Amino acid sequence: MASETRGPQGFERVIEAAPAKVAEFAETKTPVQKLQYALHQTPALVPLIVLVASIIGFGLLLGHKFFSAYALTLILQQVAITGIVGAAQTLVVMTAGIELSVGAITVLSSVIMGQFTFRYGIPAPISVLCGLGVGTFIGFLNGTMVARMKLPPFIVTLGMWQIVLAANFIYSANETIRAQDIEEKAPILQFFGETIRIGGAVLNFGAILMIAIVAVLAYVLRHTAFGRHVYAVGDDPDAAELAGVKVKSILISVYTISGLICGLAGWALIGRLGSVSPTSAQLENINSITAVVIGGISLFGGRGSILGMMFGALIVGVFTLGLRMYGTDPQWTFLLIGSLIIAAVAVDQWIRKAAA
Amino acid sequence: MASETRGPQGFERVIEAAPAKVAEFAETKTPVQKLQYALHQTPALVPLIVLVASIIGFGLLLGHKFFSAYALTLILQQVAITGIVGAAQTLVVMTAGIELSVGAITVLSSVIMGQFTFRYGIPAPISVLCGLGVGTFIGFLNGTMVARMKLPPFIVTLGMWQIVLAANFIYSANETIRAQDIEEKAPILQFFGETIRIGGAVLNFGAILMIAIVAVLAYVLRHTAFGRHVYAVGDDPDAAELAGVKVKSILISVYTISGLICGLAGWALIGRLGSVSPTSAQLENINSITAVVIGGISLFGGRGSILGMMFGALIVGVFTLGLRMYGTDPQWTFLLIGSLIIAAVAVDQWIRKAAA
Amino acid sequence: GGAFAETGACLITKTDTNPFFVKMKEGAQAEAEKLGITLKSYAGKVDGDNEAQVAAIETCIADGAKGILITPSDTKAIVPTVQKAREAGILVIALDTPLDPMDAADMTFATDNFSAGLLIGQWAKANLGDAAANAKIAMLDLAVSQPTVDVLRDQGFLQGFGIDLGDANKWGDETDARIVGHDVTAGNEEGGRKAMENLLAKDPDINVVYTINEPAAAGAYEALKAVGKDQGTLIVSVDGGCPGVKNVEGGVIGATSQQYPMLMASKGIEAIAAFAKDGTKPAATEGKTFFDTGVQLITDKPVEGVPSIDSKAGLGICWG
Amino acid sequence: MDQKGGGVMDPILTARGLTKRYGKVTALDHCDFELYPGEILAVIGDNGAGKSTLIKALSGAVIPDEGEIRLEGQPINFASPLDARAKGIETVYQTLAMSPALSIADNMFMGRELRRPGMMGKLFRMLDRPQMERIAREKLSELGLMTIQDINQAVESLSGGQRQGVAVARAAAFGSKVIILDEPTAALGVKESRRVLELILDVKARGIPIILISHNMPHVFEVADRIHIHRLGRRLCVIDPKQYTMSDAVAFMTGAKLPEGAEAA
Amino acid sequence: MDQKGGGVMDPILTARGLTKRYGKVTALDHCDFELYPGEILAVIGDNGAGKSTLIKALSGAVIPDEGEIRLEGQPINFASPLDARAKGIETVYQTLAMSPALSIADNMFMGRELRRPGMMGKLFRMLDRPQMERIAREKLSELGLMTIQDINQAVESLSGGQRQGVAVARAAAFGSKVIILDEPTAALGVKESRRVLELILDVKARGIPIILISHNMPHVFEVADRIHIHRLGRRLCVIDPKQYTMSDAVAFMTGAKLPEGAEAA
Numbered sequence A, B: 001m002a003s004e005t006r007g008p009q010g011f012e013r014v015i016e017a018a019p020a021k022v023a024e025f026a027e028t029k030t031p032v033q034k035l036q037y038a039l040h041q042t043p044a045l046v047p048l049i050v051l052v053a054s055i056i057g058f059g060l061l062l063g064h065k066f067f068s069a070y071a072l073t074l075i076l077q078q079v080a081i082t083g084i085v086g087a088a089q090t091l092v093v094m095t096a097g098i099e100l101s102v103g104a105i106t107v108l109s110s111v112i113m114g115q116f117t118f119r120y121g122i123p124a125p126i127s128v129l130c131g132l133g134v135g136t137f138i139g140f141l142n143g144t145m146v147a148r149m150k151l152p153p154f155i156v157t158l159g160m161w162q163i164v165l166a167a168n169f170i171y172s173a174n175e176t177i178r179a180q181d182i183e184e185k186a187p188i189l190q191f192f193g194e195t196i197r198i199g200g201a202v203l204n205f206g207a208i209l210m211i212a213i214v215a216v217l218a219y220v221l222r223h224t225a226f227g228r229h230v231y232a233v234g235d236d237p238d239a240a241e242l243a244g245v246k247v248k249s250i251l252i253s254v255y256t257i258s259g260l261i262c263g264l265a266g267w268a269l270i271g272r273l274g275s276v277s278p279t280s281a282q283l284e285n286i287n288s289i290t291a292v293v294i295g296g297i298s299l300f301g302g303r304g305s306i307l308g309m310m311f312g313a314l315i316v317g318v319f320t321l322g323l324r325m326y327g328t329d330p331q332w333t334f335l336l337i338g339s340l341i342i343a344a345v346a347v348d349q350w351i352r353k354a355a356a
Numbered sequence C: 001g002g003a004f005a006e007t008g009a010c011l012i013t014k015t016d017t018n019p020f021f022v023k024m025k026e027g028a029q030a031e032a033e034k035l036g037i038t039l040k041s042y043a044g045k046v047d048g049d050n051e052a053q054v055a056a057i058e059t060c061i062a063d064g065a066k067g068i069l070i071t072p073s074d075t076k077a078i079v080p081t082v083q084k085a086r087e088a089g090i091l092v093i094a095l096d097t098p099l100d101p102m103d104a105a106d107m108t109f110a111t112d113n114f115s116a117g118l119l120i121g122q123w124a125k126a127n128l129g130d131a132a133a134n135a136k137i138a139m140l141d142l143a144v145s146q147p148t149v150d151v152l153r154d155q156g157f158l159q160g161f162g163i164d165l166g167d168a169n170k171w172g173d174e175t176d177a178r179i180v181g182h183d184v185t186a187g188n189e190e191g192g193r194k195a196m197e198n199l200l201a202k203d204p205d206i207n208v209v210y211t212i213n214e215p216a217a218a219g220a221y222e223a224l225k226a227v228g229k230d231q232g233t234l235i236v237s238v239d240g241g242c243p244g245v246k247n248v249e250g251g252v253i254g255a256t257s258q259q260y261p262m263l264m265a266s267k268g269i270e271a272i273a274a275f276a277k278d279g280t281k282p283a284a285t286e287g288k289t290f291f292d293t294g295v296q297l298i299t300d301k302p303v304e305g306v307p308s309i310d311s312k313a314g315l316g317i318c319w320g
Numbered sequence D, E: 001m002d003q004k005g006g007g008v009m010d011p012i013l014t015a016r017g018l019t020k021r022y023g024k025v026t027a028l029d030h031c032d033f034e035l036y037p038g039e040i041l042a043v044i045g046d047n048g049a050g051k052s053t054l055i056k057a058l059s060g061a062v063i064p065d066e067g068e069i070r071l072e073g074q075p076i077n078f079a080s081p082l083d084a085r086a087k088g089i090e091t092v093y094q095t096l097a098m099s100p101a102l103s104i105a106d107n108m109f110m111g112r113e114l115r116r117p118g119m120m121g122k123l124f125r126m127l128d129r130p131q132m133e134r135i136a137r138e139k140l141s142e143l144g145l146m147t148i149q150d151i152n153q154a155v156e157s158l159s160g161g162q163r164q165g166v167a168v169a170r171a172a173a174f175g176s177k178v179i180i181l182d183e184p185t186a187a188l189g190v191k192e193s194r195r196v197l198e199l200i201l202d203v204k205a206r207g208i209p210i211i212l213i214s215h216n217m218p219h220v221f222e223v224a225d226r227i228h229i230h231r232l233g234r235r236l237c238v239i240d241p242k243q244y245t246m247s248d249a250v251a252f253m254t255g256a257k258l259p260e261g262a263e264a265a
C-alpha cells in the first residue's frame, strides 16, 4: 500500500520552500482611510461628532443664550440622572441584555434613603447605605434570574420593573418628603445637589458623579479583564463560556453593579429634586436605553463604548433644551425628539457605513 | 510519485463495504418522553397549560362569579385589543425585532377614522379605510427604516412611538368623539363593539376579530412560504439572505402588515370604547410585548408560535380580572402581574428544560 | 364574604400614584369601614388610561357592586361604559372630574377645576398689582395629552390673570406676550424642575409660575433656587395637599387652591350606602348641577377681592 | 498550461478584474476567472487568499467594488444570492447558510417552497409539506445521510458534518447552471466525503459545471478538470491536473515556486 | 491491539461509562476512554458518532448524564470548561469559541489576562496589553500565521482558516497537562495544516499528551501513537497505527469490518 506510508504526503513537502509571509495585501493609507480607521477603532467618536454638530447648530440658531456657560452646564445637570442610569444600562446592554427596571430601582432607592431617615429616624448616612444596598440587591436578583435561571433579561426586568415600582408606591404611600425638611434634618441626602459655580457655569455634584462613573466604567471596560469578559459575554456567551469566562458570575456582577449605580442615581435624584418623590424617574428606563442606542452601543451586545452613551444622553439633552429655548411647543418638541432619535441613529449608521 | 495517483486513496475504498446506516442510536419512548416531545414540537402548549391552570385556580378561589360564562367571555373582550396588537407584535418579534409604536399606531388610526368622519364629513367606511391606510403606512415606514437603512428596530419604533403619539395629540386636539354621536351618525365605526349573546356568554366582534387574526396568522406562519421566511429571517438574517430569502422585503412586509393589524386594532378600539379617545391604547406596546413573552415567543426571533401570544394575553387577562374580583389593591395587582410575568417565563423555561 | 348580601362598592381613580387619589382612597376606605361596605379600588396606570377604567367598571358589574365612584380619565370616552353600569342597576358617582355630559353619572361630587385655576390667577394678578401688565409667566402643565384637569386649571389661571384664552379647550394657543412658554411636568418634582429650567433658559426674567400641582411647584422652586431666583418669583399651584400647604407656609408657594378629595370620597360612599338601603339618590348643591365639595384659596398674603384662608387653617383641613 | 478545459466552447461564467476591499484588507485584487460548460473547476489557495470572497462575488453574496461578471456571455449584476439562484447558480457557502431553528426540509426548500396542488396551494398558498419532506429525505439518502433520524429535526440539533451534508444536498438538488461548493467536505468524515465526491461527479455527468473550493489535494486532483490557483487575492494560474502534480500545485499556491509560461493570469 | 501506548504508565485521563443524551438522541452511550502520558491519541469516527460530545465531556463543556472521569487517578467533576482549564486541560472546540468582536490578543488571553506589573496592575487591575500583544504575535508567527496584518484586528474579520489558527495557537500556548483538538485543521490550507501538525509534535515533545480528533487519515496516521475508534456513541476499539493500515481503521469506523480480539472496548 504505497499510499499508506506514514509521514507527510508528497505534496505536503514542497511547502518548506514557501515564503513565510502568505496572504498579505498592499496597504494604502490616505487621510480619509485614516479617519475611517479611527471611526472604527473609537466607536464613541460618531456620537461625539453628532453632539458637537448639534451644539454648534443650536448655537447658530439661538446665539449667545444657548452658547453660554450657563445653558451648556444646565444641559449637563439635566442629563445627569439619565447619564448615571445610562451607565448602568450600558453595562447590561453590553452583555446583550436590557434593564427595564433601572428607573424603578432608582426611585425606590431614593425613597428608602428618605423614608428610613424620616420614618424610622435612622441616621441619614446609614439610610443612604440602605438605599444603595436595596438597589444593589435588586440588581443581584435580576442578575441571578438572568444568569442562573436563564430567563430572558427583557422579561426579568419587565417583571421587576412592575414589582419594584409597585413596591415603591405601596411602601412610600405616595408621600413626598419635602425639600425643606431634608435640608433641615438630613442635608447629606441632598449632597449631589451641591453646585460649584465658575463664572456662569454651574456644575452640580450630580453631573460630576455622572462623569466620574462613566470614566471609571470606561477604564474598567477597556483596561481590565472584567471589562473584556463583559464584552465577550455579550458577543457570544457560549463561546465565552468555552473560552473560560465565568459567564454566570460576570452576568450576576453586571446586574448587581448596575443596581448599585441605580442606587447612586437615586441619591443623586434627591440632590436634583431637593425632595424625595416616589413618582420620579419613571421614564429613566426609556431615557437610558435611548442614550445607549444613540451612543452607538449595539443592543445585541458586545459592541460600543460607554462614552458613546454619555454623548447620546447629551445629544438628547441638547435637543430638548435647544428646542424649548427656540420656543417649540411641547407637543412638537416631543415629536421632534422622536425624529431626532431616529435621525441620530441613521447618521451614526451612515457614518459607520461610509467608514466601512 | 506513488502518493499522487488520482482516484480515491487506498483507505477510502474500503467504505464500499460499510453499512448504509451509520450513527443510529437506540430510541426509547416512554409516555413522559412523548409528552416532552409534544412540548417541544408545540411551543404554544406551555402557555396553554398555564392558562388553564390559572383559570382553574381563580375558579376555585372566587367560585361561580369568576367561573361564569359572563366573566370568562368578559376576559376575552378585555384582552381583545391587546391580543390583536399582540398579533402585530408577534410578527415583528419573530424577525428578532420589536415594535414599540404599536399602541401609538392603534390610537392614531382610530382617531383618523373618527376625525375624518366627523371633522371632514367623509363617509365612515372611507374614513375607516383611511385609518387602516395610515396604520399600514406607518408600519411600512418602520419596515423601510429597519430593512433598507438597517436601523435597529428598537430605536426606529421608539422614535416612531413618540412621533405618532405626538401627531395623534396634535391632530386630534385631544378631543374625544362621543359614543352617542358615533352611534347616531357613523355606527360602522362601532362595528367591532357588536355582541353575540349565548346564555350568559357575551362574545363581541372585537374578540372574534382577535381570534380570526390569530388563526389566519397561525396558518400563514406555519403553512406558507412567507411564514417560513419570517422564521428564517428571525433566526439568522445573513443565513436567510444567502439561502435565498428576500430578507428586506420580508422585513418590510412584516412591519407593514403589523401596521395594518394595528389599524384594525384601532377600529376594534372604537368598538370597545364606543367613543374615539386620543389617550387610549398608550400602554399597548408594553401589554403586547408582555403577551408575546408570556406566550413563549423568543425576543431573539425565529422561535415560538402566535397561539402562544394569545394564551399569554389571556393569562394576563385572567390574572387581572381574577385579582380585581378578589379585591386586590391596584398596586398589589401590578406587583403580582409583575411576578406573574417572571413566573410564567420561569415555568416555561423549566418545562422546556425538563423536556430537553 | 358574609352569609347575607353585603354591599359592594368600587372606587376607580385615574391613577393611584398621585397623592390626591391616594387621599381620596383613604377617605373612601375609612368611610366604607364605618358603614360596613366592601370597597374595591381600581386605577389606571397613567393619567388618561381610559381602557383600565373601562375594564374596572366591567369588573364591578361582574362583581355585582352596588355603586361606583369614578374620577374619569377621559370624561367623554368612559360614558358608554358608565351607561352599561347604570343599566345594570349600579349607582355611578363621578368624583373630582365631571363626566361629559355631566348627567351621564347619577351625581358628581367635585371641585370645579376651572375655578381652582381662576382663584390663583386672580390672586397672582392682584398680588403683582401694576407689575401684572409686564409679568413674565411660565406655565407648567401636566402632559402633552392635555387631559381635562390640565386644560381647566391652566385656562382658569389665565382667565383669572386676565389673559385671552383663545380656544378654552386647549392650552398653548394663547398669544399674550406675557406668557414665556408652556412646558409639561408629569405632575411631579422631576418634571417641574426640568420644565422650569427650560423656560428659564428661554427667558431668565420669569416672575410668575403657574404649576399644575404642588409637586410640580416644589420642583420648579428647586430650579429657581439653583439660579438664585427663589425670592421674588411667584409660584401658584392647585391641590392643597398637606405638603403643599406646608410649602405655602414656608414661602415656597405663594398661593394654592385647596380641594377636598377625602370629602368627595366619603360623601360618595355615604351616597352608595343610602342607595343600597332604599334606593335614594344624592342631590346636587343648591343652584348647581353637581355637589360642589368646594375649593378654597390658601395663602399667607391675602389680597383684596379674592377670598382666602391662611396656611394654618389650610393645614388643619388639608384634603378634607 | 491548458486553459480551455472545455475545448473550443465559450466559458459559461467569466469574471474580469474583480476587486473587493474590506477596510484595510484587499480580499480580491483584480481577479480573473473562467468556468467552462460541464467541467469541474477546483479553486485552491492558502487560507485568506480570497477564495470565499471570489465565489461570494460570483454568487451575488458580495458586491465587488470593481470588475465585471458574465454568465453565458451576458454581463450580470447580482444584487443578492437570490438573483444568482434565479439564474441557476447554486452555492454551498463555507458558513452553510442554514436557519438553525427550522427543520431540514424547511431549510432545503428555503426560498423555493413547493405548494399544494389545486386550490389549497393556489389560493391559500399552502405548502406541500409531505412532498417537500419526501424529496428532502430522498436527496439525503443519496448522500448517505439517511441516518438523520427525523426529517423534521431542527438543523441546530445536527452534528457539524450532518449540517454540511444537508447544505450540499440542497445545492445538488437545485443547481441547474452552475454549482459552487466552498469547502464542502471540510467537516465531513471519510465516508461522507466520498459520497460528496461521488455526488459531484454525478452532477457533472448531468452536464452541470461545478466550482469546488477545497484544501484536500487528493480530492481536488481526483475530480477536477482544471485547477484555478488563487494567491494574494487573484488568480495566479490555471493548471491541468493531468499535467501537473499535487506538489506543483501546492508549490504554486504557497509561493514556493512560480508558474512559468503564458498561463499566469 | 496495543492498549498501552505509554507502556507501563498509568493513564493520565480516563473515562468510564460516559453517557449523554440529547432528547431522542444518545450522543454518548457508555463510552470508555483513556489517554496516556506523553502520547498523541487520535479519535476518529463517522460524522455524528459522538466524538465532539466525548471531548466536551472531558473538558467540562458538557456534563455527562452518567459515567466517571478521572484525571491522574482522581475522580473529577468539571462544572465548566474553566474548571478543566484550571487543571491544565486546554481545548480547541470545533466551533472555535472565539468572541468575534474582540481582538486576536483579547481572545488568546481570554480568562487569563496578564496584568501590568506594579501598582497599576495590582491596584487598578490594568491589563498589560503590550505584553499580551507581543506574546500573541509570537505564538501566531510560530504557526506561520504571521500574515495576520493587525494583532488588534477583530477576530470576525479573519478568514475561517485564520480563526482556526488563532484557536490552535491559544491552546498550544496554555495547555499544561492535556491538549484537546477537535478537528483543528478542518478549515486549514495545506501549509497551515502542516504547521499545526508540527506544532502538535512540538507539544508532544514538551511531554504534554494530546487528543486529536480528525477526519484526515493520512494526518492521523502520521502523528498518532494510538487511535481511538469511535462508533455509535462509544469506543469501538483502540488500534496502534503501526500495526493497522488506514484501510483497516476506516473499515472499523464505518462498520465495514469488525475489530477482533480483546481490544474491542
Ligand SMILES: Nc1ncnc2c1ncn2[C@@H]1O[C@H](COP(=O)(O)OP(=O)(O)OP(=O)(O)O)[C@@H](O)[C@H]1O
Pocket: A023, D022, D023, D025, D026, D027, D045, D046, D047, D048, D049, D050, D051, D052, D053, D054, D094, E156, E157, E158, E159, E160, E161, E162, E187, E189
Ligand atoms: N467581512 C469581512 N470583513 C473584513 N475582512 C474580511 C471579510 N471577509 C473576508 N475578509 C478578509 O479577506 C481576506 C480573504 O478572505 P476569504 O474568506 O475570501 O479567504 P479564503 O481564501 O476563503 O480563506 P479560507 O481558506 O481560510 O476560507 C482575508 O484576509 C479576510 O480576513
Ligand SMILES: Nc1ncnc2c1ncn2[C@@H]1O[C@H](COP(=O)(O)OP(=O)(O)OP(=O)(O)O)[C@@H](O)[C@H]1O
Pocket: D156, D157, D158, D159, D160, D161, D162, D187, D189, E022, E023, E025, E026, E027, E045, E046, E047, E048, E049, E050, E051, E052, E053, E054, E094
Ligand atoms: N446540543 C445538541 N442537541 C441535540 N443533539 C445534539 C447536540 N449536540 C450533538 N447532538 C447530536 O449528538 C450526536 C453526536 O454529535 P457530535 O457532535 O458529538 O458528533 P461528532 O462525532 O463530533 O460528529 P462530527 O464529526 O460531524 O463533528 C449527533 O447525532 C448530534 O446530532
Ligand SMILES: O[C@@H]1[C@@H](O)[C@H](O)OC[C@H]1O
Pocket: C014, C018, C020, C071, C096, C097, C149, C213, C239, C259
Ligand atoms: O383633580 C386631580 C388633581 O388634584 C390631581 O393633582 O391630579 C389629577 C386630578 O384629576
Ligand SMILES: [Mg+2]
Pocket: D051, D052, D053, D094, D182, E159, E160
Ligand atoms: Mg474561505
Ligand SMILES: [Mg+2]
Pocket: D159, D160, E051, E052, E053, E094, E182
Ligand atoms: Mg464533532
